[in-house]
Amino acid sequence: MNPNHNPQSSDGGRHDDDAALTEFLASLMDYTPTIPDELVEHYLAKSGFQSPDLRLTRLVAVATQKFVAEVAGDALQHCKARQATIPKDKRDRQQKDKRLVLTMEDLTKALHDYGVNVRHQEYFADSPSTGMDPATRDE
Amino acid sequence: MSNGGGKTGRHLEKPSTWKRKSGADDFAQAIAKIAVAQLLESQGFHSFQQSALEALSDVAVRYASSIGRSAHYYANLAGRTESNAFDVIQGLEDLVYVQGFSGASDVDHCLEDSGAVREIVQYVNEVEPIPFVHPVPRFPIVKDRELTPSFSRKGKVPPAEHIPAWLPAFPDPQTYSLDSTVDARGADPHAANGKFEQERENDKGDRSLLSSQQQMVSGMFENPTFADPDDAKAKKASVEGNPFLAPPLKVGEKEVAPIAPPTKLFNNVALDNPVARNFLDDKSVSVLETFAPAIEAMKSTSCDSGEDQTTRVLNENPRVRFKIGVGNRFLGRSTGLSPEKEHQRTLPWFAMEDEKDDRKRRAEKILRESLENPDQLVQL
Structure with a gap:
């Protein structure tokens, strides 16, 4: 896509956009989003959305996937930044805890940038050892 | 959160x-x-x-x-x-x-x-596509209702002129006709059971199912008397064993069962195979009676503990003790189990529950040993 493209420049540009959008939607049929179609269809149906077009479902799935990936990427940066701020002496002690764990704290910060306000309940206690052991990961 | x-x-x-x-x-x-x-x-x-x-x-x-x-x-x-x-x-x-x-x-x-x-x-x-790891079924699942087939689909002619063929078919007459069910049960209760189940699968229940169910239940309660062996002792034991299973009023009014094995033969069979005995009595035997040989064996074990004759006692004459044991168990006492056990302590049966398991285990062990070493048995 041309980032400098002005949509109102000419009729020819509109036709290009039309073709590009159609092509993109068609290419979604070959792209398998991580979020399964059935899940998206279920929630779309619950929200009142009606369309027999699988491409629109895929479009929503891809948009959601992009959103989640962006939030996760931001949270990852927060996580890395937090680990970097740990003083050197402590870091040596916690060398074994170098694993990148998605914590509620980082997620809250990341989601805040996207207009989603998530907060721990004051009494909510997530075990600090959660996510440290791969065996407990899928519990 | x-x-x-x-x-x-x-x-x-x-x-x-x-x-x-x-x-x-x-x-x-x-x-x-x-x-x-x-x-x-x-x-x-x-x-x-x-x-x-x-x-x-x-x-x-x-x-x-x-x-x-x-x-x-x-x-x-x-x-x-x-x-x-x-x-x-x-x-x-x-x-x-x-x-x-x-x-x-x-x-x-x-x-x-x-x-x-x-x-x-x-x-x-x-971004490279990452497919979802599991195949996801379509959800939520909407179940199709299975309708009762109509007369025309079943290939039946409606019983009366005013009933159109596209209406759901009547169930089989056996399900709602009182006489046929009673006849079937009188002839052979098990066959009636089978037929009833089959009908219930084929057609959805109707109101007369209730009555036939009631008959089934009453038939179940009649069963002990129906297959009543003329072994009066066993009968008595079962009455004592579980008074809820044996309706006392119907003992006299039922005809005596045709098969009347001699008591001794009958008990020999039972001795060989407690399950067979259970089967013969047609469920009028309590669970305790089924385990009676084992229980008896443990009793003799506890009495003759340390001696080699335990297996011999078990194989020799368990029958008499078995009867007494069952009776006493439900009388709540263990006194007078057999003359040689008079010295045993007397306990209410519920207090002996803990001992029971232990004894059963020991009895099973002895049985196994005797099965594994048949030559010892021969020596005995």
């Missing part, structure tokens, strides 16, 4: 349907969690807190729902019921306005060249 908050909100909205909906939603949320976890992994996370994953998947699901909601809204605004691509893009832009995108400041910008879509296109081109 987020989960709890969401639940509370929905609960307040529709308290009556919350219970029913939770099942489908649990499944969807579980799938969303897996998908989000996959995305997290692809971003480079090693692990996650459970609460964070739940929160993020909940947010993701709400994101998809709100795209759908605003797309639906824009379709309705345009006078349509089905949404098209532009409704979805408009809905997407509504959500992305928070962060902003190129061209967002232009109110009249063309949706075909939306900056939001352009970002998605870029994302799709950059």
Whole structure:
């Protein structure tokens, strides 16, 4: 896509956009989003959305996937930044805890940038050892 | 946390349907969690807190729902019921306005060249597709009701002229005709049972099923007397063993069963195989009687402990003791089990429950040993 493209420049540009959008939607049929179609269809149906077009479902799935990936990427940066701020002496002690764990704290910060306000309940206690052991990961 | 908050909100909205909906939603949320976890992994996370994953998947699901909601809204605004691509893009832009995108400041910008879509296109081109790990069935599952087949489908002619053939067929007459059921039961209760079950599978129940069920139940209670062996002792034992199973009034009025094995023979069979005995008595025997040989064996073991004759006692004459043992067990005493056991302590039966298991185990062990070493038996 041309980032400098002005949509109102000419009729020819509109036709290009039309073709590009159609092509993109068609290419979604070959792209398998991580979020399964059935899940998206279920929630779309619950929200009142009606369309027999699988491409629109895929479009929503891809948009959601992009959103989640962006939030996760931001949270990852927060996580890395937090680990970097740990003083050197402590870091040596916690060398074994170098694993990148998605914590509620980082997620809250990341989601805040996207207009989603998530907060721990004051009494909510997530075990600090959660996510440290791969065996407990899928519990 | 987020989960709890969401639940509370929905609960307040529709308290009556919350219970029913939770099942489908649990499944969807579980799938969303897996998908989000996959995305997290692809971003480079090693692990996650459970609460964070739940929160993020909940947010993701709400994101998809709100795209759908605003797309639906824009379709309705345009006078349509089905949404098209532009409704979805408009809905997407509504959500992305928070962060902003190129061209967002232009109110009249063309949706075909939306900056939001352009970002998605870029994302799709950059990121390798990660398929979902599991095959997902379509949900929620809507079950088709299985209707009762009509007369015409069953190939039957309606019993009366005024009944059209497309109406659901009547069940088989056996299910609602009282006489036939009674006859069948009188002839052979088990055959009647089978037929009844079959009919119930074929046709849905009707009101006379109740009466036939009642007959079945009464037949079940008559069974002990019906297959009553003329072994009076066994009868007595069973009455003593479980007074609820043996209706005392019907003992006299039933005809004596044709098979009357001699007591000795009968008990020999029973001695060889307690299960066979159980079968012969047609369930009028209590569980304790089934285990009686074993119990008897333990008693003799506890009496003759340390001696080699335990197996011999077991094989020699367990029968007499077995009767007494059962009777005493339910009289609540262990006195007078047999003359040589008079010195045993007297305990109510419930206090002996702990001992029972121990003894049974020992008896089984002895039985096994005797089976494994038949030559010892020969010596005895």
